[in-house]
Amino acid sequence: xxxRWTAAAIAGVTGAVLAAAGCTSITLRASEARTPVxxxxxxxxxxxxxxxxxxxPPTVAGGxxxxxxxxxxxxxxxxxxITDDTVPLDVAxxxxxxxxxxxxxxxxxxxxxxxxxxxxxxxxxxxxxxASRAAVPNGVCGVAPWPSVGxxxxxxxxx
Amino acid sequence: xxxxxxxxxxxxxxxxxxxxxxxxxxSYQPVGEVPSCARYxxxxxxxxxxxxxxxxxxxxxDFPVHWVDPAGDHFAIWDAPAAASEGFAREVxxxxxxxxxxxxxxxxxxxxxxxxxxxxxxxxPVIPIEARAKLEPLQVPPL
Numbered sequence: 001x002x003x004r005w006t007a008a009a010i011a012g013v014t015g016a017v018l019a020a021a022g023c024t025s026i027t028l029r030a031s032e033a034r035t036p037v038x039x040x041x042x043x044x045x046x047x048x049x050x051x052x053x054x055x056x057p058p059t060v061a062g063g064x065x066x067x068x069x070x071x072x073x074x075x076x077x078x079x080x081x082i083t084d085d086t087v088p089l090d091v092a093x094x095x096x097x098x099x100x101x102x103x104x105x106x107x108x109x110x111x112x113x114x115x116x117x118x119x120x121x122x123x124x125x126x127x128x129x130x131a132s133r134a135a136v137p138n139g140v141c142g143v144a145p146w147p148s149v150g151x152x153x154x155x156x157x158x159x
Numbered sequence: 160x161x162x163x164x165x166x167x168x169x170x171x172x173x174x175x176x177x178x179x180x181x182x183x184x185x186s187y188q189p190v191g192e193v194p195s196c197a198r199y200x201x202x203x204x205x206x207x208x209x210x211x212x213x214x215x216x217x218x219x220x221d222f223p224v225h226w227v228d229p230a231g232d233h234f235a236i237w238d239a240p241a242a243a244s245e246g247f248a249r250e251v252x253x254x255x256x257x258x259x260x261x262x263x264x265x266x267x268x269x270x271x272x273x274x275x276x277x278x279x280x281x282x283x284p285v286i287p288i289e290a291r292a293k294l295e296p297l298q299v300p301p302l
Contacts, residue, residue, distance in 0.1 A: 032270055032288050088269040094286040146191075147252075149264050150287035154230045154252055 028064045028127040033093035034141075035100040037131060039107050058108040058130035060096040062089030070121035089129060097133060101141035105131040184208070185257050191292030193263065199294050201232075201253060201261075210234035210251050222251060226279045231255045235281050237266075237273070248282035251294070262290035 030037045069080045097103045109130045116123035147156045187199040196215040201208060210222040222234035230252065237248035248271050253261040264284075271282045 032267060032286065034287070090267075090270055091286055144289055146290040146293055147262055148287045148289040149250065149252070150284055153228065155287065156230070 026064050026066045026125055026127060028062065028089055028129060030062070030089040030093050033090040033100075035093040035097040036104040037089065037093055037107065038104055056132040056134065058132045060092050060105055060131040060133065061128065062087045062092040062131075063126065063128035064088075065124070065126040068121075068123040068125075070123075086128075093131070102136050102139040104134055104136055104139075106134050107131045185253075185296050187261060187294035188297055189263070189292045189294050191263070191290070192265075193292045199251075199261075199263075201257070208232060210253070222249070224279060224281055226277060226281060233281070237271075237282055250282060252290075258296055260296065261294040263292040263294060264288060265291045 063086045065086055067082045093105050094100075097105065107129055110127065111129075112127045114123065114125040147154055149155065182202045182204055184201045184203050187201075189197060189199060194214060198213045200211050200213070202211060203209075208225060210225075212220040212222070214220075220236065222236045224235040226233050231254040233250060233252050235248060235250040238246035246268055248266040250264045250266070251261055252264070266282055266284050266288060270286060270288065271284045273280050274283045276283075
């Protein structure tokens with residue numbers, strides 16, 4: 001193998017590894033939970049912050065973790081990525097709150113971090129959140145316009 | 160807006176529209192979160208009923224898993240090769256009364272399990288998940 005070809009191969013592998021390693025992200029979300037999961041000490045969605053409010057101890061936790069391995073191979077890097085919702089926040093919120101019309105969750109803490117080694121590339125990224133339950137006095141829910149489906153099947157209740 | 164109109168118009172000008180309509184039981188107009196100008200149809204073929212999503216470019220996606228319960232017909236597809244934690248699942252529920260709207264559900268990874276039921280492996284959400292789109296039946300199948 002000529003020196004020029006070797007240099008090109010090394011550059012290609014390095015580029016592929018860096019490209020694979022540099023484009024990773026994870027998201028922790030609760031978009032499917034019916035229970036509102038609120039950031040900050042607010043009384044309700046759209047309300048002003050509550051200064052000086054004493055938060056209840058967090059009792060609901062969720063998190064997402066991702067581990068990534070990149071092995072330099074030719075012509076491109078081999079990437080293995082494992083993402084786990086260790087506790088999906090949607091599931092934690094739904095399990096913890098029986099009546100989402102009269103209770104919501106307020107995020108008390110978010111921990112996010114990452115570390116990596118570069119030879120070989122091993123990366124670990126995580127987000128964990130803890131939330132507190134909070135009663136919503138006189139809370140009411142609107143009627144769901146469309147049916148939902150759950151572990152026991154279709155819920156066809158509609159207006 | 161002009162681009163959207165042209166895109167939708169393109170779908171209605173399929174070359175084999177007449178032949179396909181023979182197999183179409185119901186075609187649907189989606190309302191909700193679906194790809195732009197996507198079309199949906201319930202068809203009857205040699206293998207029985209099937210549900211198809213058609214993109215504006217003519218790419219068709221079959222929902223290969225089908226089961227029936229007292230609520231109606233269900234069709235599902237998922238992109239998790241090994242485990243439900245690795246990809247989305249989509250389910251379409253079509254009531255037994257075909258004149259009623261159908262509903263499209265999308266289950267995020269980690270929020271559903273694959274369960275064996277009646278000889279069919281199908282996605283079952285672990286928490287209640289609201290429909291992502293309503294599929295209104297059309298009088299004249301345009302797909």
